Amino acid sequence: xxxxxxxxxxxxxxxxxxxxxxxxxxxxxxxxxxxxxxxxxxxxxxxxxxxxxxxxxxxxxxxxxxxxxxxxxxxxxxxxxxxxxxxxxxxxxxxxxxxxxxxxxxxxxxxxxxxxxxxxxxxxxxxxxxxxxxxxxxxxxxxxxxxxxxxxxxxxxxxxxxxxxxxxxxxxxxxxxxxxxxxxxxxxxxxxxxxxxxxxxxxxxxxxxxxxxxxxxxxxxxxxxxxxxxxxx
Amino acid sequence: xxxxxxxxxxxxxxxxxxxxxxxxxxxxxxxxxxxxxxxxxxxxxxxxxxxxxxxxxxxxxxxxxxxxxxxxxxxxxxxxxxxxxxxxxxxxxxxxxxxxxxxxxxxxxxxxxxxxxxxxxxxxxxxxxxxxxxxxxxxxxxxxxxxxxxxxxxxxxxxxxxxxxxxxxxxxxxxxxxxxxxxxxxxxxxxxxxxxxxxxxxxxxxxxxxxxxxxxxxxxxxxxxxxxxxxxx
Numbered sequence: 001x002x003x004x005x006x007x008x009x010x011x012x013x014x015x016x017x018x019x020x021x022x023x024x025x026x027x028x029x030x031x032x033x034x035x036x037x038x039x040x041x042x043x044x045x046x047x048x049x050x051x052x053x054x055x056x057x058x059x060x061x062x063x064x065x066x067x068x069x070x071x072x073x074x075x076x077x078x079x080x081x082x083x084x085x086x087x088x089x090x091x092x093x094x095x096x097x098x099x100x101x102x103x104x105x106x107x108x109x110x111x112x113x114x115x116x117x118x119x120x121x122x123x124x125x126x127x128x129x130x131x132x133x134x135x136x137x138x139x140x141x142x143x144x145x146x147x148x149x150x151x152x153x154x155x156x157x158x159x160x161x162x163x164x165x166x167x168x169x170x171x172x173x174x175x176x177x178x179x180x181x182x183x184x185x186x187x188x189x190x191x192x193x194x195x196x197x198x199x200x201x202x203x204x205x206x207x208x209x210x211x212x213x214x215x216x217x218x219x220x221x222x223x224x225x226x227x228x229x230x231x232x233x
Numbered sequence: 234x235x236x237x238x239x240x241x242x243x244x245x246x247x248x249x250x251x252x253x254x255x256x257x258x259x260x261x262x263x264x265x266x267x268x269x270x271x272x273x274x275x276x277x278x279x280x281x282x283x284x285x286x287x288x289x290x291x292x293x294x295x296x297x298x299x300x301x302x303x304x305x306x307x308x309x310x311x312x313x314x315x316x317x318x319x320x321x322x323x324x325x326x327x328x329x330x331x332x333x334x335x336x337x338x339x340x341x342x343x344x345x346x347x348x349x350x351x352x353x354x355x356x357x358x359x360x361x362x363x364x365x366x367x368x369x370x371x372x373x374x375x376x377x378x379x380x381x382x383x384x385x386x387x388x389x390x391x392x393x394x395x396x397x398x399x400x401x402x403x404x405x406x407x408x409x410x411x412x413x414x415x416x417x418x419x420x421x422x423x424x425x426x427x428x429x430x431x432x433x434x435x436x437x438x439x440x441x442x443x444x445x446x447x448x449x450x451x452x453x454x455x456x457x458x459x460x461x462x463x464x465x466x
Binding site: 001002003004005006007008009010011017021022023024025026028030032051054055058059062063095097145185186193215219220222223224225226227228229230231232233 | 234235236237238239240241242243244250254255256257258259261263265284287288291292295296328330378418419426448452453455456457458459460461462463464465466
């Protein structure tokens with residue numbers, strides 16, 4: 001099997017920086033974890049919040065702490081540090097090579113979408129952001145690592161794109177269409193982002209982060225791992 | 234300006250896992266840091282060593298600790314933890330948006346290569362690995378963030394490729410040729426890796442990790458940051 005992950009991140013129009021933070025870390029037992037955090041409000045204050053939440057989560061994951069405990073700890077840390085006054089959404093997506101599962105941990109009102117061999121699933125159980133309510137827990141789903149799996153998670157800048165004009169982006173409809181066409185993780189992320197930018201007239205009303213993960217049966221007979229980063233300076 | 238980074242990592246033939254660890258972390262003041270660690274020997278024991286060194290370095294960098302201090306701390310940690318008995322090479326490559334510099338920190342006998350507007354520079358000052366000698370320091374170079382800059386760093390599996398057959402890869406010669414052709418960071422990393430695999434008859438004699446960073450003048454008028462990961466499962 002082969003894993004491909006594509007993450008796109010852009011910022012609210014006319015703000016100096018995105019308030020979203022995305023980090024990736026290698027799991028000590030094998031595999032990778034991605035942490036996606038959207039700090040309350042936007043700009044510098046949001047970035048400071050998302051940074052401490054993401055940092056707490058990745059540092060624990062790097063030590064082998066299980067995803068659910070890392071999400072709870074990130075919540076407790078923000079809740080204690082900022083007296084329950086600021087919130088952040090937190091998604092953790094892990095490819096766990098020890099248990100051979102995909103672990104989706106969600107503290108985000110935005111749903112997570114999973115497509116497994118053509119079957120489209122929406123994970124939209126009620127979920128609280130971290131930071132504001134005592135004892136907040138993540139909603140967790142564990143799926144086998146199987147070829148033909150696509151996972152899409154995002155921050156609310158994607159679903160709110162177009163709202164200004166009364167024409168919000170219909171993310172599930174767009175996803176069903178794209179997944180049917182069997183595009184790559186990168187093309188899927190790029191298309192979602194492009195549609196959001198069009199809906200917002202190229203001036204995003206909020207920070208937008210999109211993570212697409214896909215597992216294919218393709219065995220390239222190649223042991224090489226690749227990491228590629230591209231950003232404006 | 235635009236930043237592109239490509240990292241390729243493959244493992245020694247017939248070992249269960251690579252002993253190299255590469256992590257990326259966002260700098261709290263803006264920018265990114267990449268940490269490349271090659272643990273002594275290969276396989277599981279090497280991985281355990283490189284994992285703790287990389288984890289220590291990225292967790293400090295994520296808190297805003299300066300690169301030189303993070304490298305010293307990673308050394309001290311390994312030295313204390315393993316009583317000076319195991320070594321690892323450590324490279325930190327940072328794109329620091331606060332100081333607008335590129336910071337190259339090196340605890341590795343392998344040189345770092347930098348090409349700046351066609352001028353080829355070799356950073357090969359004597360440098361000690363971390364973990365074995367009390368008080369080890371990194372060799373640090375700081376360069377302005379300027380278009381036309383390419384940085385290439387790697388672990389010693391690249392330079393030792395082909396040694397088994399008495400025909401080691403001539404990395405600087407290959408780099409001069411490739412940089413003259415103005416290839417992308419990804420193509421440069423891919424070509425270096427391909428040549429190493431050919432030199433080793435597709436059976437790498439050691440773990441190989443290659444990081445290529447390039448800064449171009451290209452302004453794509455696009456605020457999007459991309460992260461892409463690809464690996465066999």
